[in-house]
Amino acid sequence: MGSETKVYTLAQVSEHNHSKDCWLIIGGKVYDVTKFLEDHPGGDEVLLSATGKDATDDFEDVGHSTSARAMMDEFYVGEVDASTIPSKTKYTPPKQPHYNQDKTSEFVIKLLQFLVPLIILGVAVGIRFYTKSSA
Incomplete structure (x- = not known):
């Protein structure tokens, strides 16, 4: 008989979130x-900060070597139970206020x-200056 694969919820995995017990x-x-943790080339903080969530993107973004993947x-x-x-959530930028034509006027x-x-005022000063100099 083969050993059955254990399935964990995100909540169960999230409990393992410190240096003495760290699951990803x-x-x-x-x-x-x-x-x-102490052998990780990027330091243990990187791994500890990836606990309690799906760390797939973090892992892929770094570009780990084939040997790291094999390890x-x-x-x-x-x-992990994917339903947990x-x-x-896709990033949606905040709504911009609509351009208001009235503000322009x-x-x-x-x-x-x-x-x-x-x-x-400029015209009055100009006229005054012009009339004084021609007189």
């Missing part, structure tokens, strides 16, 4: 990496309220 989920499989077999303890892992009005008196 990678590719739907559960690994007890406790003995490997994983000795840490294998079972499978929350589905990945408000801005133009304020600008004109400021510029028109300046233009009138």
